[in-house]
Amino acid sequence: MLAIFHKTFAHPPPELNSPESASSIPPKPGHRRCHPKNPEEILRDFHSAHPGDSFCATFSGGAALACLGPRAPRPNFLHRRFFCSFDEVYCAFVGSVHNLSSLVRQYGLCGKSTNEAMLVIEAYRTLRDRGPYPADQVVKDLAGSFAFVVYDNSTGAVFAALSSDGGVPLYWGIAADGSVVICDDLEIIKGSCGKSYAPFPTGIYF
Template sequence: MLAVFEKAIGNPPEELKLPSMGLETMKSRQDIVEIVRSLWPDSTVYSLANGNSMASSHENESPSQPRSIVVTDDIFCIITGALENKTELRRHYGLSRQATDAMVIVEAYKVLRDRAPYPSDQVIKDLEGKFAFILFDARSGKLFIAREREGCIELHWGITGDMDPWFAAMISIL
């Protein structure tokens, strides 16, 4: 899974500021998406406003770390891995038995977003399993990225040549 966003959506933390040496060889947002498309032709790529993108592929998907994508109410969510307590969470949020892991995460986000400005850890504190996800709320321009506590699913992040942030899980070429 991959997400590449403009700085206005997600400013890279100071820790990601790289020395100017080598920046000329860094890829642009569009270049990174094209690399993913060429390496994984079956990828689903969402081209969002302002050159922002999200992508996922089911190629070489592991049964223990499946990938799921959902787009609902202008909220895009891609997850790698699995929620172990999905049945309990479906019941808690009033979702059907067919609700995927990504649907559960979107519902948890929407419930907490709409009730009050809760801290982001409130969205993930009840999620159990091995997972990493990227959620983008296009209406509000909010980007929410998380993984489980143990770090079983690697979540990589960096910056493009234009200093825009990118995030990837299960993609080792970036």
């Protein structure tokens, strides 16, 4: 899973910015500096790392979601992966929700073909349209190991979260143009953001 959002959509914490990424001081002997890349390069790297198994959706203004398809081979496919969209809301989801059935009833989705990504979309739409409904409550209601990124193309809103157990790896960083990069592949995030990356905090939302 890879998500890239221009800084007009999302503002990462300033702590993610590493002075070393932009430093003009030469690296120590034997060390090679990895500079942050632009979003186009990052997307190309993601597709190159997973040839034939990845796809992406790009949006005007500098937003993109890229995922692995259902036939991606192990070890890349250690967790279940979903990509869904409904009413201009897009969700990339990795992992599983153990209380999916009860939440399907809670959100009135009974009788519909629903997976974790569709549930998260509905939870986001409830948060957006029927507030006040605390965003942290949406995350707390989900029991399981998961990471997800939601992008609302109609409003430009971004909603990302990682389960409190940390069972799914997730990282975030800053691209060369200041865009936020969120990815579950450590090598992709390291190659994309230089030193300006960190693990995504568990049990919270962004």
